[in-house]
Each structure stands twice: as structure tokens, then as C-alpha cells.
Amino acid sequence: xxxxxxxxxxxxxxxxxxxxxxxxxxxxxxxxxxxxxxxxxxxxxxxxxxxxxxxxxxxxxxxxxxxxxxxxxxxxxxxxxxxxxxxxxxxxxxxxxxxxxxxxxxxxxxxxxxxxxxxxxxxxxxxxxxxxxxxxxxxxx
Amino acid sequence: xxxxxxxxxxxxxxxxxxxxxxxxxxxxxxxxxxxxxxxxxxxxxxxxxxxxxxxxxxxxxxxxxxxxxxxxxxxxxxxxxxxxxxxxxxxxxxxxxxxxxxxxxxxxxxxxxxxxxxxxxxxxxxxxxxxxxxxxxxxxxxxxxxxxxxxxxxxxxxxxxxxxxxxxxxxxxxxxxxxxxxxxxxxxxxxxxxxxxxxxxxxxxxxxxxxxxxxxxxxxxxxxxxxxxxxxxxxxxxxxxxxxxxxxxxxxxxxxxxxxxxxxxxxxxxxxxxxxxxxxxxxxxxxxxxxxxxxxxxxxxxxxxxxxxxxxxxxxx
Numbered sequence: 001x002x003x004x005x006x007x008x009x010x011x012x013x014x015x016x017x018x019x020x021x022x023x024x025x026x027x028x029x030x031x032x033x034x035x036x037x038x039x040x041x042x043x044x045x046x047x048x049x050x051x052x053x054x055x056x057x058x059x060x061x062x063x064x065x066x067x068x069x070x071x072x073x074x075x076x077x078x079x080x081x082x083x084x085x086x087x088x089x090x091x092x093x094x095x096x097x098x099x100x101x102x103x104x105x106x107x108x109x110x111x112x113x114x115x116x117x118x119x120x121x122x123x124x125x126x127x128x129x130x131x132x133x134x135x136x137x138x139x140x141x
Numbered sequence: 142x143x144x145x146x147x148x149x150x151x152x153x154x155x156x157x158x159x160x161x162x163x164x165x166x167x168x169x170x171x172x173x174x175x176x177x178x179x180x181x182x183x184x185x186x187x188x189x190x191x192x193x194x195x196x197x198x199x200x201x202x203x204x205x206x207x208x209x210x211x212x213x214x215x216x217x218x219x220x221x222x223x224x225x226x227x228x229x230x231x232x233x234x235x236x237x238x239x240x241x242x243x244x245x246x247x248x249x250x251x252x253x254x255x256x257x258x259x260x261x262x263x264x265x266x267x268x269x270x271x272x273x274x275x276x277x278x279x280x281x282x283x284x285x286x287x288x289x290x291x292x293x294x295x296x297x298x299x300x301x302x303x304x305x306x307x308x309x310x311x312x313x314x315x316x317x318x319x320x321x322x323x324x325x326x327x328x329x330x331x332x333x334x335x336x337x338x339x340x341x342x343x344x345x346x347x348x349x350x351x352x353x354x355x356x357x358x359x360x361x362x363x364x365x366x367x368x369x370x371x372x373x374x375x376x377x378x379x380x381x382x383x384x385x386x387x388x389x390x391x392x393x394x395x396x397x398x399x400x401x402x403x404x405x406x407x408x409x410x411x412x413x414x415x416x417x418x419x420x421x422x423x424x425x426x427x428x429x430x431x432x433x434x435x436x437x438x439x440x441x442x443x444x445x446x447x448x449x450x451x452x453x454x455x456x457x458x
Binding site: 011012013015016017019020021023024027030031034035037038041042052053055056059060061062063066067072073074075076086089090092093094096097098099100104107118119122123125126129130132133134136138139 | 180181184218219220222223226230233234237238240241244245246247250251252255256258259262263266270273277315316323387388391392393394395396398399400401402403404405406407408409410412413416
């Protein structure tokens with residue numbers, strides 16, 4: 001018998017509260033980094049890869065043409081351009097987009113300890129799907 | 142832990158946003174004609190629009206993306222690739238902002254959501270890859286049709302506050318998708334369980350795929366499947382849908398990020414506006430009349446769907 005997921009008298013399970021706590025932290029961190037990055041971007045503290053005046057033309061193009069004309073990196077190539085104001089902002093986007101992964105990882109020992117093999121499998125597989133999507137392998141040419 | 146006081150939006154906020162929205166077509170024309178002076182208008186307009194969308198998306202039981210993509214795709218000058226990428230980030234931001242509160246308050250259920258999120262996330266990755274490979278006009282036409290279908294579905298779909306599930310199915314029972322839900326509005330505890338879990342899993346794979354293709358988020362479909370197909374209580378369905386969105390949209394968003402289809406100047410003001418709106422929306426979920434909000438949302442969706450369809454078909458550029 002495991003301890004996770006038993007019917008609860010209106011209270012969230014401990015693993016759900018753990019997930020919520022971590023998600024809250026990751027979301028707020030991501031949001032703070034995103035806002036800070038945006039302030040850096042629009043304030044002009046760092047040089048930008050794409051001048052603001054060029055944006056109204058570039059944002060009307062399909063993504064393939066935009067990447068070709070702007071020189072913007074694809075995949076994780078943005079890390080090598082992180083000294084640019086319009087690229088460093090991707091840090092906040094990446095933290096927000098990846099926020100669920102640490103929360104799911106935190107569930108693994110809980111389900112393992114409880115011998116809840118079904119949910120352990122679901123959680124690990126879900127982590128795998130998110131990591132595969134994040135890796136860039138699927139869109140690599 | 143300190144409890145935050147519910148936020149009441151200032152009464153003039155709606156007026157400001159309405160005025161900004163009324164100015165969009167004229168400004169869009171100027172920008173597409175090469176006006177460089179007005180570039181900053183777009184981040185500002187996106188922020189204001191998304192703040193309002195965030196507030197109404199959670200109580201309406203939908204992700205912000207389903208409102209964002211047709212509205213911004215139809216009335217702003219950005220290419221649909223960037224709108225879809227931003228739409229996913231917007232829907233994700235909305236779900237992330239509401240997620241912790243919904244999970245802590247028991248309005249979302251982790252065990253119910255995790256298996257559904259798994260199949261939907263896999264579908265979303267496939268959908269995003271397919272969506273970015275299709276011609277833009279085709280995606281616009283399909284998006285317009287989909288939005289009109291979603292509006293019809295939202296208009297006609299019945300909802301059940303507390304569906305009766307006499308017997309859980311074998312898979313639902315094996316996954317122990319059951320619990321006791323505390324309904325704050327009704328001030329009562331409701332024991333719940335689910336049925337038709339295999340059908341729901343198949344539907345969630347399809348929903349995830351649509352979310353990836355169109356960058357829509359998927360709350361519009363998550364809630365009916367959770368509530369009407371599986372038999373979860375309505376409020377629990379709305380909350381769990383938000384939790385599922387936070388994972389599914391993340392999976393699809395990575396594909397758009399890696400392709401370069403996430404333009405910061407479009408996505409960030411939108412996401413910040415949506416998150417701030419969703420913080421409020423999650424608190425309003427307990428007190429607002431969802432039916433009224435849904436009617437307003439349906440009208441907006443029909444207008445945006447017609448506009449997107451006309452744009453894709455070349456009737457109205």
C-alpha cells in the first residue's frame with residue numbers, strides 16, 4: 001500500500017503541495033528574470049542584435065526568413081549571444097518554459113518511496129518528453 | 142504563510158484597453174506600411190490586451206492562448222509564426238501564474254492531471270512540429286475554422302457541476318483518480334471519481350496536437366473532456382485544466398523557441414500582461430459568474446475567428 005494519492009478530505013496531498021511550492025518558486029523566478037531581461041532589452045543597457053527600427057519589418061516575415069535575415073540563433077545557440085539585450089531575455093523565457101521540470105523531478109523520490117510505480121513511470125516519462133522537446137533535437141536540421 | 146488580499150481591478154482599466162483595442166486597426170495599417178516610429182505601440186498594446194485576457198481566461202475555464210492567437214493574429218501585424226509562439230508562452234504564463242494557487246487550494250488535482258498531461262504533451266510536440274511546417278495561409282484558414290468551431294462548442298456545450306460517476310473505469314481506478322473536493326462556492330465537500338479514462342487519454346493526445354499546431358493552449362477542450370467525458374466536478378476540471386496546460390504548453394513552446402519563433406518583443410509584454418491578469422483571474426474563479434464571462438468570450442472569439450479565416454482566405458487582409 002502506498003501513501004500517495006489516497007482520497008483526501010478536501011486537502012491537497014503532500015506531493016501536490018510540494019509541486020505547488022516549487023512551481024510557485026520557479027514561476028516567480030522566471031517572471032522576475034523575464035521582467036529584468038525586458039527592462040535591460042528596452043532600456044538599451046546592452047547592445048541589441050536586431051535594431052528596434054527593423055522590428056516592424058522583421059516581425060511580418062515567416063520564422064525561417066526572420067532567422068535568416070536577422071541572424072538570430074536557433075536551438076540553444078542563443079546562449080552564445082547572451083551579451084545582446086534582445087537575446088538575454090530568452091533566459092527568462094527558458095526558465096518559465098522549463099518551470100514544470102524541477103517540480104516533476106521533485107515528485108520522483110516521493111513516488112519511488114511510496115512504491116507508486118504507475119505514477120513514477122508517468123512522471124519520469126513526462127520529464128523525458130519535456131527534456132526531448134527542450135533539447136532541440138527534434139528541430140535540428 | 143501570508144494570505145494576499147483579493148485584487149480589485151480599477152474601473153478605468155477596461156476603458157483604457159477598449160480605447161487601445163479600438164486604435165489597433167489604424168496603427169496596424171501604419172506599421173505594415175513601414176512606420177518605424179510606432180514600434181513601441183505594439184508591446185504596450187499587447188500588455189494591456191493580455192492583462193484583460195488573463196483576468197477572464199481562468200474564470201472562463203480556458204487558456205489565454207485560445208483568445209490571444211486569433212485576436213493578435215487577426216488584428217496585429219505580426220506573422221502567425223510569432224503569434225503562435227507567443228500564444229504558447231502566453232497560455233503557459235497564464236497557467237503557471239494560476240497553477241500554484243489552484244494546486245494549493247485543491248482546485249486542481251495532481252493525480253488526475255499527470256497522466257493526461259503526459260499524452261497531451263507528446264501530442265503537443267508533434268503538433269508544434271507539424272504546425273511550423275505547414276504553409277501560413279493554410280494554418281490561418283484552419284485556425285479560423287477551428288476558432289469558430291471552438292466558439293460553437295463553448296456555446297452549445299453543457300456542463301455539469303457535479304457529474305454522477307456510478308462506477309470508475311478500470312484504468313481510472315488503477316490510477317486512483319479520485320478524491321474529495323472542497324467546493325468553496327457551495328461550501329461543501331464532494332467525493333469524486335472518474336470514468337472513460339482511455340477515451341479521455343485519446344482525446345487529450347488530440348487536444349495537445351491542436352495546441353501545438355495553432356499555439357492555442359487547450360483549456361477550451363480540457364475542461365469539457367475532464368467534466369463531461371471523465372465526470373470530474375466542474376470547478377476541479379477548470380483548475381486541473383490549468384495545471385495540465387502548464388505542462389502541455391511548455392512542451393510545445395520549446396519547439397517554437399528552438400525554431401526561433403519566439404520573438405521577445407511580441408511574447409514578453411504579452412506573457413507579463415497575461416500572468417498579471419491570471420493572478421487576479423485565479424482569485425476571481427471562486428466568486429465570478431463563469432457563465433457571463435463565457436458569453437463575452439464567445440462573442441470575441443467569433444469575431445476573431447471570422448477575421449482570421451478571412452485573412453487566410455485572402456478576403457480581408
